[in-house]
Amino acid sequence: MTIAPFDLILLLGALQGFIVATLLWVNPNGNRLASRLLASLIGLLALMSFSVGIPVANRLVRLFIDLTPLIMAMPIGPLIFFYTRSVLDPSFRIGPRERRHFYPVVLDWGSPIICWVFITGMLLGFFPQQQGPAWGRVMNEYNTYIDIPRWLSCSTYLLLTGRVLRSQPLPTNAITDEQQATLRWLRQLVRAFFLFQAIWLVHLVPYIIPAFREPLLDRFGWYPIYIPIAVLIYWIGIRGYLHTRAVTATRQSARSVNSEIPEETGKHVLAALTKAMETDRLFLDQELTVEKLGQHTQVNARLISAVLNQHARKNFNSFVNEYRVSEVKHRLTDPAYDHLTLTGIAFESGFNSQATFQRTFKQLTGLSPGEYQAQQKKKAAQIRI
Numbered sequence: 320m321t322i323a324p325f326d327l328i329l330l331l332g333a334l335q336g337f338i339v340a341t342l343l344w345v346n347p348n349g350n351r352l353a354s355r356l357l358a359s360l361i362g363l364l365a366l367m368s369f370s371v372g373i374p375v376a377n378r379l380v381r382l383f384i385d386l387t388p389l390i391m392a393m394p395i396g397p398l399i400f401f402y403t404r405s406v407l408d409p410s411f412r413i414g415p416r417e418r419r420h421f422y423p424v425v426l427d428w429g430s431p432i433i434c435w436v437f438i439t440g441m442l443l444g445f446f447p448q449q450q451g452p453a454w455g456r457v458m459n460e461y462n463t464y465i466d467i468p469r470w471l472s473c474s475t476y477l478l479l480t481g482r483v484l485r486s487q488p489l490p491t492n493a494i495t496d497e498q499q500a501t502l503r504w505l506r507q508l509v510r511a512f513f514l515f516q517a518i519w520l521v522h523l524v525p526y527i528i529p530a531f532r533e534p535l536l537d538r539f540g541w542y543p544i545y546i547p548i549a550v551l552i553y554w555i556g557i558r559g560y561l562h563t564r565a566v567t568a569t570r571q572s573a574r575s576v577n578s579e580i581p582e583e584t585g586k587h588v589l590a591a592l593t594k595a596m597e598t599d600r601l602f603l604d605q606e607l608t609v610e611k612l613g614q615h616t617q618v619n620a621r622l623i624s625a626v627l628n629q630h631a632r633k634n635f636n637s638f639v640n641e642y643r644v645s646e647v648k649h650r651l652t653d654p655a656y657d658h659l660t661l662t663g664i665a666f667e668s669g670f671n672s673q674a675t676f677q678r679t680f681k682q683l684t685g686l687s688p689g690e691y692q693a694q695q696k697k698k699a700a701q702i703r704i
Contacts, residue, residue, distance in 0.1 A: 325542050329372025332549030336365025339556035356402040357559050364552050371545045385434045391427040392469040396476025403480045430458045504562045585630040591616040602642040605671035609635045640679045643669040661688050
């Protein structure tokens with residue numbers, strides 16, 4: 320039996336999905352609800368990839384696919400939404416109210432139910448076998464138009480998830496590096512699914528139009544949708560699993576490190592970090608990370624984060640960005656930098672994002688960069704007078 324290259328990609332994606340979903344489901348550490356919601360999401364994607372990638376030359380295989388609801392897309396949106404909530408709030412639980420969000424999965428069972436009704440009726444003598452093609456056409460039509468509520472459901476829950484993430488507090492000294500990493504992962508997850516929704520919509524519009532449906536499927540098949548699903552499985556499987564492990568390891572390490580940091584060690588580490596910023600001016604590096612800072616200071620990266628959180632009451636990004644904001648303020652009042660724009664000064668001071676620069680500057684000064692610059696020019700004019 321020969322398997323087409325695209326089908327092989329789908330089957331390998333499904334295999335990885337099943338493995339990662341199993342590892343997440345049985346993971347005894349960390350947030351078990353979040354792990355199992357992510358496992359369910361990856362498992363459903365893997366089932367979809369498997370259903371399209373598996374060769375259907377055998378009649379029994381075709382019958383198995385017709386009778387089994389392998390494609391269940393309605394729960395995807397709720398799974399993303401509740402996974403996000405469970406990660407942000409470890410006390411979150413799935414109760415009767417939340418379970419109702421998964422009831423629309425019965426729409427995914429429609430086509431197999433139609434097939435079961437026909438086979439059962441045929442065996443009992445209610446339907447003649449000759450009606451099989453007509454029932455098959457009903458199943459095909461159902462499978463075509465059920466994609467509309469599937470797409471709408473997933474898009475709606477992605478919008479709700481995005482609203483939850485936007486309601487989270489902006490990075491401040493009170494937010495730990497772990498929390499920032501978690502928010503970054505969740506935002507990446509939502510963006511990835513929004514991208515998939517756009518790809519799905521491009522395929523869905525001509526697919527639901529009868530005149531374009533057959534030419535579309537004859538030329539491209541289902542690969543424009545399911546190859547991206549396989550990519551999602553690979554990415555979410557690796558990224559999500561590693562994030563889950565990293566969070567668990569960080570919490571365990573933080574508990575042990577935080578309880579063992581003596582005052583003298585904290586002062587020593589803070590002195591090394593201050594020297595790295597004020598003397599070596601590492602904050603000017605746009606790609607500076609806690610790992611790079613650790614290599615420069617010869618201090619373990621986890622110890623740096625723990626000392627900043629425990630002794631300075633701030634996270635790594637806040638610590639570095641304070642120096643960057645101070646540098647921006649200095650350059651805004653230095654005529655030598657008058658030829659640069661605000662964005663140019665921000666980037667030369669170590670920021671790598673205009674949005675981050677604007678937000679951080681206002682948090683630390685109470686003014687936007689433009690307002691601060693205007694204020695300084697007004698003060699300078701008054702001094703000259």
